[in-house]
Amino acid sequence: MKTIDPFLVQFVAAVGLIVSFCSCGAKTPEPAPTPGHPISAADALAMQRAMHKGFIDLARIRRALAEGDLAGAQASGERLAATDFSAAPPTWKPHADAYRAAAGEVHAATDLAAAARAATAMAVTCGDCHGSTQASLGLDIPARPDPASPFDKKTELPAHMQLHKWGIDLMWDALVVPSDEAWQKGVAAFGEAALGPDPKQDGGGDAAADEKKKKDADPQMEAKLQPLRELTHEVSGSAGQSETAQRAETVSKLLAVCADCHRLARAQD
Helix, strand or coil: CCCCCHHHHHHHHHHHHHHHHHCCCECCCECCCCCCCCCCHHHHHHHHHHHHHHHHHHHHHHHHHHCCCHHHHHHHHHHHHCCCCCCCCHHHHHHHHHHHHHHHHHHHCCCHHHHHHHHHHHHHHHHHHHHHCCCECCECCCCCCCCCCCEECCCCEEHHHHHHHHHHHHHHHHHHCCCHHHHHHHHHHHHHCCCCCCCCCCCCCCHHHHHHHHHHCCHHHHHHHHHHHHHHHHHHCCCCCCCHHHHHHHHHHHHHHHHHHHHHHHHHC
16 A cells, blocks of 8 residues: 655645745645655755755746846746755656756747747746646636636736636646646637737638737737747647656746747737
């Protein structure tokens, strides 16, 4: 019979609260059975504190990348690369090493795309560790933004941006928890909030309205926004992705393109 690791019971409960605060909707998980690696209460508390800081800084990295703030992401990556996992059970060491290595890559990244790939690798490492330790992190998916509302007074985001944020939050959680349900719902949001018709397909929209928008639009702005338009359609077609590596690549692309779009928007203000 498998035993319950007393450290894991305490640790997973704490992490569940942390993820709920820093991520989209993870909730306090049920304790999972795993081979016992009993450690002292002091070590358990030290790990809880380390992981609390880790989840907060990882959330900061994701926000910084989406906003195009490479320096902010690098600073958080530097802190996470120095995380002390010495109190963790020995079976966690491969995941801890991979986590710190990816954090170091965020710190050393010279562009947003590289930082996004490294940050996503950190999220995958979290999910791998949760899977290998059989940690069952539940997920309370928050209410979906109303696409009929053109502007949300609370978030100050237009409807399509509300759905994009909701979708990428879920896709990120899909890597960290991990969760197939979160992935499918996150991907669907991009299908509903795609920015214009799919450039790879003909028809399926109001051709006259699309043509008018093209004539009224700033050509330079349109050219810069085209990668984001194409990516929203690419993401909406990624529901069938089941391999973690594929999902991670999709999320890292999203973070990098979001950063470019947000920087462009700020430049227009």
